[in-house]
Amino acid sequence: MNFQTPYYWYDLTLLDKTLNVLSKTAESYGYKIHYAVKANNNERILRRIAHEGYGADCVSGNEVLLAMKCGFHASKIFFAGVGKTDDEIITALQHGIGALVVESIEELEVISELTQQLQRQANIILRINPEVDAHTHGNITTGLKENKFGISESRIFDALSIMRQSSERLLFRGIHFHIGSQMMDFDPVRELCIKVNAIRDAIVSEGFYPRIIDLGGGLGIDYDYPEGQPIPDFVNWCQAIYDTLRLESGEEVHLEPGRSIVGQCGMLISKVLYVKQGEEKKFVILDAGMTELIRPALYGAKHAVRKIKRMGENNRPVFESASISDNSELYDVVGPICESSDTFAKNLPLPPMRRNDLVAILSAGAYGEVMSSEYNGHTKPRVFYSDMKLSDEEH
Numbered sequence: 001m002n003f004q005t006p007y008y009w010y011d012l013t014l015l016d017k018t019l020n021v022l023s024k025t026a027e028s029y030g031y032k033i034h035y036a037v038k039a040n041n042n043e044r045i046l047r048r049i050a051h052e053g054y055g056a057d058c059v060s061g062n063e064v065l066l067a068m069k070c071g072f073h074a075s076k077i078f079f080a081g082v083g084k085t086d087d088e089i090i091t092a093l094q095h096g097i098g099a100l101v102v103e104s105i106e107e108l109e110v111i112s113e114l115t116q117q118l119q120r121q122a123n124i125i126l127r128i129n130p131e132v133d134a135h136t137h138g139n140i141t142t143g144l145k146e147n148k149f150g151i152s153e154s155r156i157f158d159a160l161s162i163m164r165q166s167s168e169r170l171l172f173r174g175i176h177f178h179i180g181s182q183m184m185d186f187d188p189v190r191e192l193c194i195k196v197n198a199i200r201d202a203i204v205s206e207g208f209y210p211r212i213i214d215l216g217g218g219l220g221i222d223y224d225y226p227e228g229q230p231i232p233d234f235v236n237w238c239q240a241i242y243d244t245l246r247l248e249s250g251e252e253v254h255l256e257p258g259r260s261i262v263g264q265c266g267m268l269i270s271k272v273l274y275v276k277q278g279e280e281k282k283f284v285i286l287d288a289g290m291t292e293l294i295r296p297a298l299y300g301a302k303h304a305v306r307k308i309k310r311m312g313e314n315n316r317p318v319f320e321s322a323s324i325s326d327n328s329e330l331y332d333v334v335g336p337i338c339e340s341s342d343t344f345a346k347n348l349p350l351p352p353m354r355r356n357d358l359v360a361i362l363s364a365g366a367y368g369e370v371m372s373s374e375y376n377g378h379t380k381p382r383v384f385y386s387d388m389k390l391s392d393e394e395h
Ligand SMILES: *Cc1c(COP(=O)(O)O)cnc(C)c1O
Pocket: 036, 038, 039, 057, 059, 080, 178, 180, 181, 182, 216, 217, 218, 219, 256, 257, 258, 259, 260, 366
């Protein structure tokens, strides 16, 4: 007997190991970590990450509330996002969160009014668009001129002049940058840091001293062969920053990793419903599709797919060899949803596949469960953890 598919399975041991390496690395560089909640807002995972003492990077009022519920200290919560509603801003102010990460002059004006109405102060971090290309997928690049995120360099001084006018209520805490996601080399990070040095100097020359220099998230994970690098390269990420960012005394580096913390600890387990012989191709049709994991359909993302041989200890899947063998065949691995983009892989070599075989779609811990939907009448996927037994089946 197995858990009923499709479901997410989280390897909490790997999550703990990843947190351990990240904490040691961050500590040795003296950098502070805020987990980007949007990557995975599963409560068990949030609680585990909060326990590590990290802050949270949130992008909605509900994420702020969830982060607090799961143990993140309000003072360590940053709230970013280009479209904060008045209600969300008020919620954040009332809970006294660490800072609002402000993405436009227009937003700054609204926050200034709301702080006046509420007779409260707001910690402000200005998100600046550094115009650095993260060289990643177009839909996850955020630091280019054409992107909607952050305040453009040419308007920084307008932002500072609003800060100056409202200096009793708007407290300047720092500057924030996030150039994109799934970065696999560190040249964009170095390029960013060199820009940040100049932007910080310009801001200081206006009489504003940033305590927090937040460089966002974006560290990538190995989707091609996750078994080879289950824990991302936190050290070289930090080292690239250390090598290029000029820190003045009293300044703190904050990082906001999302994907790199949770990406490799989750997999989506699905059952083969049919192996369909098409005109030219063989299709493996799964009971999971873009409703359970939308990244391939949304970003053209590739996830490794493994045939499961059996379930091992704690329902940890044991895979048939990942290497291509003589009897491998080429399959298109697709979901059941009525969309052509509902495709996980094309021409993928797999061992011969049959109805009722189980497969694992790897590296699904980030932007997986959290993006699942009920399209086509699917129910939200079930979730199991490496410390659960079959009898613990919940939901
Ligand atoms: C999405 C996001 C992150 C996390 O990005 P990852 O690529 O998952 O590390 C961090 N900061 C901000 C502001 C974000 O929007």
